[in-house]
Amino acid sequence: MKNNICVISWLLGAMLISCLLPTEASGQYRPTIDVQEWPSGKVVLTSGDTIYGPVTFYRTEEVISVLNEDGTKSSYSPVNVQYFVAQEEPSGRAYTFRSLPWDLGRGYTDFKKPTFFEQLNQGDFTLIMREEYTQKDASRAEMLYAHNAMYGSEYYVPGSEWVDQIKGLYYIMLPDGEIVTLRNVRRDLHQLFGNKSREVKRFVKEKKLSYEKQHQLIAIVNFYNSLK
Structure with missing residues (x-):
């Protein structure tokens, strides 16, 4: 029984480490449960401007952050964004997120809030x-x-x-x-x-x-x- 507990503890520790650390295969990771980071990305703003750089998506706050070449960060909410594409390296796998007007699942209202969805x-x-x-x-x-x-x-x-x-x-x-x-x-x-x-x-x-x-x-x- 003691050996089983040790094995389970080891497995859980390995799972935690694999979730926290970026890997060469995935190229993206979660520092916390609702935050996701990618080493490269493209953000297309409602103004028509396009910004490139590493992307962090704060899912609960509905905010994305882009690391600029000069080391500064720029943050955007769905109202400022048309869509953004986050990309893994070296696999090149891309994740597309769109800012869409949504009634938050309340069919009884005409109010719609710009919200990020993964397409x-x-x-x-x-x-x-x-x-x-x-x-x-x-x-x-x-x-x-x-x-x-x-x-x-x-x-x-x-x-x-x-x-x-x-x-x-x-x-x-x-x-x-x-x-x-x-x-x-x-x-x-x-x-x-x-x-x-x-x-x-x-x-x-x-x-x-x-x-x-x-x-x-x-x-x-x-x-x-x-x-x-």
Whole structure:
């Protein structure tokens, strides 16, 4: 039993270190649960100006910071930004974030606030995402690690008492710019798919896809767009 506890402690320590430190494979990391950093990026402002440099995204505050060549930093909120692209090195993988007018999920109001969303695909139905953060008891961390491996969720271990869980919140942006919240991803998507729903379900079954895994969810939405 003692050996098992030691192994679990070692695994958790390794997970923490791998989450905190940038790696050559990823080129980006999280210094805290809701802050993400990339070594290079491009920010296109509403003024039309374009700024290049390392990018830090403060997700909770809805602010991005760019490190300028002279060592100073410039910060921008969604109202000042059209979109920004953050890029890993040396892989070159790019992450695109757009500033979109959003009613914050309150369908009863006409007020819309510029908000950052990560854009996951292109097409008539655009899959976009934000993040939500919850905490779990770290004594169950080994169970959470097993869940992470199975379902592709992300977990970050900030200390010995709590495990912070990163949950993706998904939305569909329609061609007219309306943002639809996918509260129940599978059900709400198929309502939007309408008379194409049966074809999409057949595709999901044949390819053994899951609505729980982001890359497979992107494939499902892209297949629907291909039917259009």
